[in-house]
Amino acid sequence: METPEPGPADGEERLVELRPRTRSNPEGAEDRRNSTGSLGGNSNPNITQPAVGSRVEGEGEASTSDSPPTSTTLTVSTAAAQTVAPAAGATVAAASTTVLLSTASVAAKERPKPTQPQSLSTLPTTVPPPPEYQLRVPRVNCPEKVIICLDLSEEMSLPKLESFNGSKTNALNISQKMIEMFVRTKHKIDKRHEFALVVVNDDALWLSGFTSDPRELCSCLYDLETNVCESFNLEDLLNVIRQKIELPMMENVQTVPPPYVVRTVLIYSRHAGQLQFNPSEAVNMLQSPYFFFDVVYLHNGVEEQGDETSWRENFTSFCNLDSKGMCYRFEVSLSGPAIELHNCMAKLLAHPLQRPFQSHASYSLLEGEDPQDIEATV
Amino acid sequence: MNNMSPEVALHRISPELRPLLCNVVRNGRVGLDSTNCLRVTDLKTGCTSLTLGPCCDRFKLHIPYAGETLKWDIIFNARYPELPPDFIFGDDAEFLPEPSELPHLVQWDAGKSECLLQLVKELLQQYHQYQCQRLRESSRLLFEYDSLLEDSSYHHNMEVYAGRKNSWTGEFSARFLLKLPVDFSNIPVYLLKDTALDPGEDVALLSVSFEDAEATQVFPKLYLSPSIEHALGGSSALHIPAFPSGGCLIDYVPQVCQLLTNKVQYVIQGYHKRREYIAAFLSHFGMGVVEYDAEGFTKLTLMIMWKDFCFLVHVDLPLYFPRDQPTLTFQSVYHFTNSGQLYSQVQKSYPYSPRWDGNEMAKRAKAYFKTFIPQFQEGAFANGKL
Numbered sequence: 001m002e003t004p005e006p007g008p009a010d011g012e013e014r015l016v017e018l019r020p021r022t023r024s025n026p027e028g029a030e031d032r033r034n035s036t037g038s039l040g041g042n043s044n045p046n047i048t049q050p051a052v053g054s055r056v057e058g059e060g061e062a063s064t065s066d067s068p069p070t071s072t073t074l075t076v077s078t079a080a081a082q083t084v085a086p087a088a089g090a091t092v093a094a095a096s097t098t099v100l101l102s103t104a105s106v107a108a109k110e111r112p113k114p115t116q117p118q119s120l121s122t123l124p125t126t127v128p129p130p131p132e133y134q135l136r137v138p139r140v141n142c143p144e145k146v147i148i149c150l151d152l153s154e155e156m157s158l159p160k161l162e163s164f165n166g167s168k169t170n171a172l173n174i175s176q177k178m179i180e181m182f183v184r185t186k187h188k189i190d191k192r193h194e195f196a197l198v199v200v201n202d203d204a205l206w207l208s209g210f211t212s213d214p215r216e217l218c219s220c221l222y223d224l225e226t227n228v229c230e231s232f233n234l235e236d237l238l239n240v241i242r243q244k245i246e247l248p249m250m251e252n253v254q255t256v257p258p259p260y261v262v263r264t265v266l267i268y269s270r271h272a273g274q275l276q277f278n279p280s281e282a283v284n285m286l287q288s289p290y291f292f293f294d295v296v297y298l299h300n301g302v303e304e305q306g307d308e309t310s311w312r313e314n315f316t317s318f319c320n321l322d323s324k325g326m327c328y329r330f331e332v333s334l335s336g337p338a339i340e341l342h343n344c345m346a347k348l349l350a351h352p353l354q355r356p357f358q359s360h361a362s363y364s365l366l367e368g369e370d371p372q373d374i375e376a377t378v
Numbered sequence: 379m380n381n382m383s384p385e386v387a388l389h390r391i392s393p394e395l396r397p398l399l400c401n402v403v404r405n406g407r408v409g410l411d412s413t414n415c416l417r418v419t420d421l422k423t424g425c426t427s428l429t430l431g432p433c434c435d436r437f438k439l440h441i442p443y444a445g446e447t448l449k450w451d452i453i454f455n456a457r458y459p460e461l462p463p464d465f466i467f468g469d470d471a472e473f474l475p476e477p478s479e480l481p482h483l484v485q486w487d488a489g490k491s492e493c494l495l496q497l498v499k500e501l502l503q504q505y506h507q508y509q510c511q512r513l514r515e516s517s518r519l520l521f522e523y524d525s526l527l528e529d530s531s532y533h534h535n536m537e538v539y540a541g542r543k544n545s546w547t548g549e550f551s552a553r554f555l556l557k558l559p560v561d562f563s564n565i566p567v568y569l570l571k572d573t574a575l576d577p578g579e580d581v582a583l584l585s586v587s588f589e590d591a592e593a594t595q596v597f598p599k600l601y602l603s604p605s606i607e608h609a610l611g612g613s614s615a616l617h618i619p620a621f622p623s624g625g626c627l628i629d630y631v632p633q634v635c636q637l638l639t640n641k642v643q644y645v646i647q648g649y650h651k652r653r654e655y656i657a658a659f660l661s662h663f664g665m666g667v668v669e670y671d672a673e674g675f676t677k678l679t680l681m682i683m684w685k686d687f688c689f690l691v692h693v694d695l696p697l698y699f700p701r702d703q704p705t706l707t708f709q710s711v712y713h714f715t716n717s718g719q720l721y722s723q724v725q726k727s728y729p730y731s732p733r734w735d736g737n738e739m740a741k742r743a744k745a746y747f748k749t750f751i752p753q754f755q756e757g758a759f760a761n762g763k764l
Contacts, residue, residue: 140672164712164764177764181711184720185690189669189679339686339712346681346688346711351669362665363683365747 137289139354140257143192145210146265147241148179148217150199153229153270155298160335171298174338175267176221178345182265183214185349194260196244197221202230204237206244229270237266238282247288261290263352268318269298269334271311277321286321292352293321294328296344300335328358387418390434394459397491402439405492408499410537410557411601412579414442416498425456435459443502444509444539444555445585450501452494462486463494465501475504512540516591519552525628531559532631550591556631558582560638562606566649568673569609580606584618584634586627596621600634610641611697644698651736652676652695655704658736659693662744684751687712691747692722700732706743708754713762721762723754 150156156172163169179197186193195217196209208220241264248258285291295318299311315331322329330344347361355361384403391399399418406416417440425433435456441448451466462483467473477483482497513520519540526532535557541550562580570580581603589595600616607615618634652675659678660667668679668690678693690709696702706725713721728746730739 138672141669164759181714181720185709185711188720189677189692342712343683343686343688346690349668349679349681349690354667354669354672356665356667360665363681363688365682365684365744365751 136254137261137353138255138257141190141351141354142257143190143194143260144186144351145194145196145245145260145262146183146186147196147198147209147245147262148182149204149237149264149266149268150175150179150197150224151229151232151266151268151270152199152201152224152226153232154226155269155271155300155334157226158334161338161341162336163338169338171267171269171334171341172224172226174341176224178342179221179267180214180218181342182345182349183217187212187214189349198237198240199224200229200232200237201227203233204240206240210244232268232270234277235280235282238285242282242285245285247285248290250290253289257353258290261292261352263292263294265294265296265348266318267296267298271300271314277317287323289324292327293318294348294352295330296341296348297329297331298334298341299331300333325357326352328355382419382421384418387421387437390421390432391437392423392433392435392454392456392459394488395435395454395456398488398494399437401491401495402498406495406498408441408495408502409443410535410555410581410583411442412581412603416441420451423456424453429456436463439498441498441502443505444537445553445587446539448505450498460488462488462497467505470505470508473505473508475501475508479504506537509538509540513538513552515540516550516552518591518593519550519588522554522588522593522627525626526554526556526631529628532556535559549589551587551589553585553587554627556584556586558584558631558635558638560635560642562609562642564646565606565609565642566646566674569645569649570605579603582606582638584631586621586630593626594623596625598630598634600638610638610645615641644701648697648699649675651700654736655695655699655739656736658740659743661737662740682747682751684755687755689751689754700734703727703730703732708750710755710758710762712764713758714764715761716763721758723757725750 150172152172156175157170159168159170161169161171161174163174183195186195191212194210194212195214196211197207197217197220199205199207208217211217245262247262248260250256250258286293295315297311297315297318299315311331315329319329321327328348328350330347332340332344347363350361387403388396388400402416403418407414408416418437419440420438421434422436423429423431423434424436433456435454437452439450439452441450448470449468451464451468453464453466455461480497480500482493482500486497487493510523513523523538526536537555538552539555540552560582562582565580583601585599585601587597587599589597598618598621600618602610602615607613618637621630656670656675656678659680660670663680663682666681666683668681670678676695676697678695680691680693682689682691688711690711692707692709694705694707696704703726706728707722708725709720709722715721728750729742734742
């Protein structure tokens with residue numbers, strides 16, 4: 001049951017469970033709100049408890065394998081908020097939701113108070129901007145449109161990964177095999193799934209798709225070359241994607257399953273410089289409950305050295321794109337075993353509406369067993 | 379013009395008669411067989427050729443009945459559209475319905491668009507009575523009819539066609555079409571929605587043809603509305619036992635009903651059992667779920683890790699689960715076959731009992747995976763291509 005808990009009493013962040021605003025529910029009528037009566041624009045981002053049986057299986061911790069440095073988290077998100085302050089209320093939610101996903105200590109220190117009033121004043125409507133909310137899309141295995149984005153920067157062809165037999169292989173090679181495994185397996189599970197292939201050099205190029213035939217996609221997969229690339233233009237990639245897709249708009253997000261969902265799987269490896277990303281128009285896409293942005297980051301493992309951006313910062317930036325906490329992000333070392341890369345792709349097979357939060361995912365066969373398998377020695 | 383679409387017929391009929399015809403072609407399901415609509419052919423006019431069209435006022439109506447198609451001529455008069463039509467009942471010259479027993483003829487109201495359709499229904503009822511009377515020519519078949527009549531389940535859900543007596547052989551034949559009192563209402567909705575045709579009413583019809591008066595050549599046939607047929611597993615759902623020699627309808631028909639009811643129960647039970655199975659598997663393996671059929675619960679894919687190796691297990695649940703065992707397909711995420719397909723291995727017989735509940739099945743499956751996966755892995759590395 002949802003019980004509202006007004007006030008930032010304990011500074012603890014919780015993912016908010018509110019009946020979302022939709023076209024059929026513009027007032028968020030079924031929300032139970034605190035005494036201020038407002039549905040948002042409220043300086044208290046931590047509000048109600050998650051509903052029973054909902055997908056919120058844990059607290060609002062950042063669901064990544066590495067806990068990002070909190071200051072960096074906030075820098076990215078606030079920057080995002082400030083650049084879009086004049087735009088519609090949705091982006092305010094983006095900024096504030098991003099903040100919500102950070103750790104409790106960060107939120108306690110720096111609430112988005114300053115940015116919110118600024119944005120509120122520019123809103124044309126009298127309805128306050130939508131609050132942070134977690135949309136519970138029904139857990140239906142609707143068809144997926146998967147856009148596989150492959151980074152073709154030079155790092156992908158460096159033979160540093162250790163393959164099964166001990167020899168060295170490169171990330172592009174492994175990626176090609178993984179992608180083939182991925183599309184063939186998804187197709188085997190459900191023939192309605194569709195796939196597209198985008199390659200990223202300095203610009204993003206839509207190579208193939210959407211197609212439900214894995215062979216069609218695989219035929220474009222093996223003639224690719226890498227080259228030295230400039231810093232990654234994420235905005236360009238998102239725009240290319242945005243032009244090719246149409247996201248479903250459902251009257252009631254929580255009860256009516258969408259006809260399909262769109263998922264981007266980005267295999268990313270370049271290290272040069274910081275991520276170029278200005279939220280602008282792509283934010284609406286990122287915020288849709290039917291859009292997912294999964295990332296596999298192949299990094300060189302080098303920690304921050306001097307002025308050079310460490311891979312962790314870039315990784316964190318990716319994580320922060322995930323305003324809903326529903327995306328999967330993996331970081332894999334380029335000089336490690338290739339099996340790690342294979343395993344990431346395997347974990348990415350999971351349907352975004354049915355998979356657990358990444359932090360809760362667990363695949364081990366032996367987990368939770370009592371030690372009966374161990375032979376007792378007398 | 380013979381075969382015409384309803385739209386053409388409506389276009390050509392005299393405007394005053396159009397509502398009556400419209401009702402017939404649009405809503406016209408008069409008999410037990412609701413999948414077949416009434417058809418209109420041979421649209422003609424009784425007016426002179428000087429009359430400006432559209433002025434057609436007579437046509438042939440094709441009516442499915444007891445597995446036959448009756449072709450009745452319905453004749454209006456375009457100059458007096460308020461009058462009820464005349465009927466010619468095809469070759470059934472001896473069919474003389476009693477007008478006083480046709481309420482919609484007695485109180486014919488051309489202004490009520492459903493009047494013609496209702497009249498046709500009443501005529502059909504009388505036709506049925508007429509056919510049943512003709513069964514008197516065979517005491518054996520009359521007995522069949524009388525015994526069905528006594529049972530309220532069939533009494534009002536029967537169409538009888540007594541065929542023409544073969545003047546050469548003296549043979550008399552008849553066909554009974556029965557709507558079976560089987561309850562389909564609890565079939566899970568997802569099974570019913572997936573048909574291209576308009577399913578109409580969910581119905582099961584049993585047609586039994588007696589080719590001879592002594593009932594030695596009896597041919598039963600089951601008809602299911604498309605969605606029901608699909609829900610019960612396709613054309614195999616139409617298999618029914620042969621009519622026992624010396625048997626009679628009053629014994630045979632309930633047998634068929636029971637068979638269908640059992641199938642329906644199986645399907646309903648199967649759905650709930652599959653749902654329970656998947657729920658149990660999600661609870662045991664849930665954090666490794668890849669995808670599952672959230673509508674019909676017919677399939678589930680899991681990701682399992684064993685010593686840093688990932689494996690997929692695809693579970694396919696059959697329609698008649700738990701009687702039929704689920705198929706397990708193990709797949710390696712690293713290997714392909716020599717022909718470039720995914721490396722996988724199907725297991726259809728592993729420790730299993732339909733009497734286990736979902737939870738037990740999940741536990742046993744887990745135990746089975748533990749014994750099988752090591753050898754699967756070995757096989758993948760030995761025979762698969764990385």
